[in-house]
Every structure is written in C-alpha cells, then in structure tokens.
Amino acid sequence: MTARILEGKVFAQAFREDAQKKAAALQEKYGVQPGLAVIIVGSNPASQVYVRNKHKSCEALGIYSEVIEMPETTTKDELIAKIDALNADAKIHGILVQLPLPEQIAAHESEILERIRPEKDVDGFHPVNVGRLVTGEPGLVPCTPFGCLRMLELAGIPIDGQRAVIIGRSNIVGKPMLHLLLGKNATVTICHSHTKDLPAITREADILVAAVGRPKFVTADMVKPGATVIDVGINRIAPKKLVGDVDFESVKEVAGAITPVPGGVGLLTVAMLMENVVRAAEMQLQA
Ligand SMILES: Nc1nc2c(c(=O)[nH]1)N[C@@H](CN(C=O)c1ccc(C(=O)N[C@@H](CCC(=O)O)C(=O)O)cc1)CN2
Numbered sequence: 001m002t003a004r005i006l007e008g009k010v011f012a013q014a015f016r017e018d019a020q021k022k023a024a025a026l027q028e029k030y031g032v033q034p035g036l037a038v039i040i041v042g043s044n045p046a047s048q049v050y051v052r053n054k055h056k057s058c059e060a061l062g063i064y065s066e067v068i069e070m071p072e073t074t075t076k077d078e079l080i081a082k083i084d085a086l087n088a089d090a091k092i093h094g095i096l097v098q099l100p101l102p103e104q105i106a107a108h109e110s111e112i113l114e115r116i117r118p119e120k121d122v123d124g125f126h127p128v129n130v131g132r133l134v135t136g137e138p139g140l141v142p143c144t145p146f147g148c149l150r151m152l153e154l155a156g157i158p159i160d161g162q163r164a165v166i167i168g169r170s171n172i173v174g175k176p177m178l179h180l181l182l183g184k185n186a187t188v189t190i191c192h193s194h195t196k197d198l199p200a201i202t203r204e205a206d207i208l209v210a211a212v213g214r215p216k217f218v219t220a221d222m223v224k225p226g227a228t229v230i231d232v233g234i235n236r237i238a239p240k241k242l243v244g245d246v247d248f249e250s251v252k253e254v255a256g257a258i259t260p261v262p263g264g265v266g267l268l269t270v271a272m273l274m275e276n277v278v279r280a281a282e283m284q285l286q287a
Pocket of ligand 1: 046050096097098099100123143144234242261262263264265266267268269270
C-alpha cells in the first residue's frame with residue numbers, strides 16, 4: 001500500500017489562518033499590528049524568493065512587514081547597527097536575518113544572531129530561546145521543526161510513546177526537533193555522520209525525520225513499514241530540480257505517511273514564521 005502524502009500546502013494554509021486570526025485579535029485588543037523586519041544581505045537568488053514570500057505572507061495576514069536589503073559588502077558592524085535600530089523600534093516585534101550570510105560575515109553569524117533581542121528573535125536561534133526550548137519554558141521555536149511538530153499533531157499522527165529518529169544534528173532543525181518531540185513524550189534518537197549502522201537505527205523509527213542535506217539519502221530499506229517519514233532536505237540537483245533527503249518514490253511504498261519535496265515541510269517554514277511573529281508581539285504586548 002502506498003503512503004499517505006502529507007501535503008505542505010494543506011497544513012500551511014491552516015497555520016496561516018490561525019496566525020491571521022491571532023493578528024486580528026491583537027489588533028482588536030491592543031490596537032497594535034504585529035510587525036516583522038527581515039534583513040537580507042547580498043543577492044542570493046533563493047534567499048530573495050524566500051524573503052519576498054515572507055513579505056507577501058505578512059501582507060496577506062495583516063502583519064506589518066519591512067524588508068531591509070543590504071549590499072553584499074555589508075560589514076558585521078553595519079549589520080549589527082541595523083539590528084540595534086530594529087531592536088529599539090516599537091512597531092517591529094520580530095526580526096529575522098535571512099541565512100546564509102555572505103562569506104565575509106558568515107564567520108560572525110552567531111554574534112550577529114545573538115544581537116537580536118530574544119523577545120524579537122522570531123527564528124528562535126538566540127541561545128536564550130534555545131535554552132527555553134531545552135528546559136520546556138515558553139519561547140520562540142525555529143520555524144521548520146515547529147512546523148513539522150504542528151503538522152504531525154494536525155495530521156493526527158501519534159507522538160507520545162513513539163520511537164522517533166532524526167538524521168542530522170543541526171542547530172536549525174535536528175537539535176530543536178529533538179527537544180520538540182521529547183516534549184511530546186517521544187523516545188528520540190539523533191543520528192549523524194559518526195553513527196554506526198544507521199539503517200538498523202532508522203528501521204526502529206515510528207517517526208523518521210531526515211535533515212541531513214544529502215539528496216535521496218534515505219532509501220526504502222532504511223524505513224520501518226508504516227512509519228511516518230518527514231523530509232526536511234531541500235537539495236537542488238539541477239537548475240529546476242529540487243529533491244529531498246528521502247528517496248520519495250521508493251520510500252512511499254513502505255512508509256505509512258510521507259512529506260514530499262518540493263511541496264512538503266518547506267512550505268511550513270514561512271507559515272510558522274507568521275505564527276512566531278504573532279506570538280512575539282503577544283508576549284511583548286503582555287509584558
Ligand atoms: N533566517 C532564516 N534563514 C533561513 C531559514 C530560516 O528558517 N530562517 N530557512 C531556509 C530558507 N527558508 C526560509 O527562510 C525557506 C526554505 C524553503 C521554503 C520552501 O517553501 N520550500 C519549497 C521549495 C521552494 C523552492 O522551490 O526553492 C518546498 O520545500 O516545497 C521556504 C522557506 C534557509 N534560510
């Protein structure tokens with residue numbers, strides 16, 4: 001039997017509607033429109049598309065949006081000065097620096113991201129928000145793993161007591177996903193490049209999350225029959241050809257549910273950003 005396909009657009013639409021209602025409720029209660037500022041440095045074509053989508057999504061949902069375009073040659077100090085100004089700007093509740101950064105400032109990424117006030121860190125990358133996720137306190141959570149969790153819940157896929165395996169230990173996906181699933185009482189294992197006999201571990205997973213950044217890395221023999229497979233990979237293998245970290249065609253014959261690429265969890269990233277902007281505004285207005 002072939003797997004249930006978890007279409008990103010269906011879940012993203014539900015999350016957007018939710019964020020729109022919450023934005024309207026904040027406007028009604030406080031007379032304030034939630035506001036997002038996105039900083040993009042340089043001219044990475046994919047980043048430009050993602051930033052445009054974030055701006056359009058804000059406009060559609062009643063969220064104020066500013067896009068700050070800075071040249072490729074921007075220095076760390078210039079970028080930090082911009083962040084400081086947005087930190088102090090009352091109409092901006094969420095700040096995001098689009099990644100990747102150009103080479104000359106990429107080495108300072110942590111210092112740059114840590115300059116964003118934790119209350120405005122709608123990417124959930126600041127160490128304060130990372131700590132809150134680890135300890136289970138309310139905070140802002142990275143958009144892609146947050147979207148994966150909310151999708152599993154909305155799809156009615158059980159998490160409590162299930163065995164979850166994550167391939168990839170990045171700060172943006174793997175590690176936050178670990179804490180989100182743990183918070184829902186899954187038994188979670190993280191695998192990475194040093195893991196021995198990876199297929200033996202992935203075959204134990206009721207929920208398998210692939211965030212490894214290698215095209216079609218997960219094959220059917222690595223998947224337990226009936227498992228839910230979430231593909232977080234976005235690998236461009238030709239100018240117009242995107243594939244995930246999962247070999248979709250073979251794995252869909254074994255899995256119980258699977259996300260496609262494109263059209264899967266990538267679409268949840270921007271939707272969950274809208275949710276984070278509204279949550280950030282709510283937290284700041286309640287304080
Ligand atoms: N500051 C951040 N930078 C980056 C993040 C992030 O969450 N915060 N994530 C990615 C880029 N990204 C959003 O910023 C993003 C990636 C992918 C998608 C998406 O809709 N993917 C589609 C395919 C789109 C395509 O054709 O390229 C899909 O998977 O179906 C949205 C947003 C890195 N940078």
